[in-house]
Amino acid sequence: MSTITRGQIPGLLGVMIASFVVPLTIAFNIGVMIEEFSAKPSEAGLVATVDGVVAAISALICSRLIARYTARQFFLVGLTICATGHAMSAFSPSLNWLMAFQAYAGVGVGMVLSVVMATAARTAKPEMTIGLINASLGAFIIFLGFVMPAVIGSAGLKGAYLTYAALACLGILSAFFGPNDKAPDPKATGADNPEGVKLLSGKLRIIVLVSLLGYGIFFAAQSGMAAFVQPLSEASGLSLKEFGQVFAVGGFLTIVGPLIAGWVGARFGATLPLIVLVSGLCVTVFGLAILTSPLSYYIAAPLFTMLPGLLTPSFLGALSYIDKTGRAMGMQPAYATLGGSMGAIISGNVLEGWGFDGLGWYSIVVFVIAAALMAFATLSADRGRRPADPDLQASPA
Numbered sequence: 001m002s003t004i005t006r007g008q009i010p011g012l013l014g015v016m017i018a019s020f021v022v023p024l025t026i027a028f029n030i031g032v033m034i035e036e037f038s039a040k041p042s043e044a045g046l047v048a049t050v051d052g053v054v055a056a057i058s059a060l061i062c063s064r065l066i067a068r069y070t071a072r073q074f075f076l077v078g079l080t081i082c083a084t085g086h087a088m089s090a091f092s093p094s095l096n097w098l099m100a101f102q103a104y105a106g107v108g109v110g111m112v113l114s115v116v117m118a119t120a121a122r123t124a125k126p127e128m129t130i131g132l133i134n135a136s137l138g139a140f141i142i143f144l145g146f147v148m149p150a151v152i153g154s155a156g157l158k159g160a161y162l163t164y165a166a167l168a169c170l171g172i173l174s175a176f177f178g179p180n181d182k183a184p185d186p187k188a189t190g191a192d193n194p195e196g197v198k199l200l201s202g203k204l205r206i207i208v209l210v211s212l213l214g215y216g217i218f219f220a221a222q223s224g225m226a227a228f229v230q231p232l233s234e235a236s237g238l239s240l241k242e243f244g245q246v247f248a249v250g251g252f253l254t255i256v257g258p259l260i261a262g263w264v265g266a267r268f269g270a271t272l273p274l275i276v277l278v279s280g281l282c283v284t285v286f287g288l289a290i291l292t293s294p295l296s297y298y299i300a301a302p303l304f305t306m307l308p309g310l311l312t313p314s315f316l317g318a319l320s321y322i323d324k325t326g327r328a329m330g331m332q333p334a335y336a337t338l339g340g341s342m343g344a345i346i347s348g349n350v351l352e353g354w355g356f357d358g359l360g361w362y363s364i365v366v367f368v369i370a371a372a373l374m375a376f377a378t379l380s381a382d383r384g385r386r387p388a389d390p391d392l393q394a395s396p397a
Contacts, residue, residue, distance in 0.1 A: 004123055004179040011178025012116060013136045015075045018171020019082055019112035021164050022051070022102070023340065024141060027229045028148045030344070032157045037095040041351055045227060045344035047095065051102040051109075052341020056334040058110025063330030066118050066183035074115040075175035081108030083168035090161035098157075108168075113333035117316070119179055121329035127317035134309040141305065183326045207376045208319065208328045214373025215315065215332060216339030218278075221366035222308050223340035224347030225285060225359065229301060270314040270378035277311045278371040282364045289360030315374055318381035 004012070022029070026048055033044040062074060085105025092098035120129040151159045284307065287300035319328045351359050 004119060004181065008177065008179045009129075009132065011174045011176070012119065013133060014174025015079060015112055015171045015178055016116045016133055017136060017140050018079060018167050018174065019109050019116075020137065021140075021144070021167050022086070022105070022109070023048075023223070023337075024137065025144055025148055025160070026223070026227050026344070028144075028152060029157070029160065030227050032152055032160065033095065033098070036157050037098075039095055040348075041228070042345055042348035043095060045348035047099045047102055048223075048227065048344040049341040050099050051106040052337045052344075054103045054106035055110035055113070056338035056341070058107045059114040059334035059337060060110075060331060062111050062114040063118065063327055063334070066115060066326060066330050068182070070180045070182055071115050071119055072175055072178065072180040074111050075178060076172060078108040078111030078115075079168050079171045079175060081105060081111070083165050083172070086161045086165035086168060090158045090165065092157075110333065110337065112171075113337070114330045117333055118183055118326035118330035119181075121316070121320035121326040122183065122324070126320040126329075127313045130316050131313040134312055138306075138309060183330070204322055204380070207380050208323060211315075211319070211374050211377030212328070212332055212335040214370045214376070216335035217366060218308075218311075218370035218374065219336045219339035220343035220346065221363045221370065222281075222343065224343030224350075225289065225304065225363050227344040227347060228351060228359065229288075229304070269382040270318040271375060271382050273311065273314040274371055274374060274378050277307050278367050281307050281367050285360050285363045285367070289356045289363070315378060318378045321381040321384060322377060 030041070030044045030048070033039055033047060034041060037044075066074075082105050085101050085108065089098055089101040089105065092101060116133070117130075120126055120133065123129045147163075148160065151163055155162075281304070284300045284303045288297065288304055291300075316329060316332060319332060320326075322328065347359055347362070350362050354362075
C-alpha cells in the first residue's frame with residue numbers, strides 16, 4: 001500500500017496535468033501544424049506519433065525502475081525534460097524540428113505518467129484515485145477549451161508551446177507537494193517488502209499483457225478520432241470559437257463522470273462498465289463522423305470527450321487489483337500513449353483515403369476489438385472480487 005496521504009493528492013494531480021497537457025490539446029495542435037507548416041494531416045499526425053512512441057518507451061523503462069527511485073525524483077527529472085522540450089518546440093523552424101523537440105519532451109511525459117499511475121495503483125481505493133485524476137483533467141480541459149483558441153489565435157504554435165513549457169514549470173513546483181515513496185520490490189523480503197508483495201503468476205501476466213494490448217488499441221481509435229475532431233467540426237459547420245465551446249462542455253462532463261465511474265467500479269466491478277461505455281462510444285462516433293451535422297456534433301463531441309474518462313477508472317482499477325506491485329499500472333501509460341500516438345497517423349491516412357465516413361466506421365470496429373481484449377482483465381478482477389480465484393490469491397491481490 002502506498003504511503004500517500006490526502007494532502008499529497010493535489011501535488012500528484014499537479015504533476016499529471018502539467019505533463020499531459022499536449023495530448024489534451026492535440027485537436028488544436030494538429031490544425032495549427034497543418035496551417036503553419038503547410039502539412040498534410042498524416043504529416044501533422046506523425047509529430048504526435050513520434051512523441052507518443054518515445055513517451056511509451058520511456059514509460060516502459062520507468063515501470064521497471066519504480067522500486068529504485070522515489071516518485072519525486074521521477075517527477076522532477078521528467079517535468080524538467082518536458083519544460084525544455086516544449087520551450088524548444090516553440091521556436092521550431094520546421095515540422096521535422098518540432099517532431100524532434102517533442103520526441104525529447106516525450107521522454108519526460110513517459111516518466112511522469114508511469115510513476116503517477118503506479119502510485120495511484122497502490123492507494124487504498126485506486127478506482128477513486130484514478131477517477132479523481134481524470135476528473136481533474138476534465139476540469140483542465142474546460143480551461144484549455146477557452147484559453148488555447150485565444151493563445152493560438154494571437155501567437156500561433158509558438159504561443160501554444162510556450163504555454164505548455166510554463167505549465168511544466170508549475171508542475172515542477174507541484175512535485176514538492178506530491179508523494180515521495182517508492183514502489184514495493186516484489187523480489188525483496190523483510191523491511192524492503194513489508195506487505196509481502198509477490199510477482200504475478202504466468203497466467204495473470206498473460207492476462208495483464210493481453211488487456212494492456214487492448215487498452216492500447218482502444219486509445220489508437222480514441223486519439224485518432226480526437227486528433228481530427230476540429231476538422232470534423234468544420235465539416236459539421238462550426239467555427240473555431242464554437243469548437244472551443246463544445247470542447248469545454250466535454251471537459252465539464254468529465255469532471256463528475258470519472259468520479260462516478262470510480263465509485264461504480266469499486267463496488268460493481270469493471271466488465272459491465274466496459275460493455276456499456278464502449279457501446280456508447282460506438283454510437284457517439286456514428287453521430288460525430290458519419291452524420292456530420294451541427295446538431296449531431298454538439299451532442300456527440302462532448303460525449304466522445306467524456307466516455308473514455310468514464311471507462312478508465314474501472315479498467316485500471318481491475319489492473320491494480322490483479323497486480324499490487326504497481327508495475328501493470330506503471331506500464332499502462334506506455335500502451336495508452338503508444339496506441340494513442342499511432343492513432344493520429346493511422347486515422348490521418350484513413351481520413352485521406354476514405355473521408356470522415358471511413359474514419360467513423362474504422363473507429364467503431366477498433367473500439368469493439370479493444371473491448372474484447374480488455375475484458376480479460378476486467379473478468380479476472382471481477383471473479384477475484386467474488387469467490388476465491390487461486391491465481392489471484394497467489395498474487396498480491
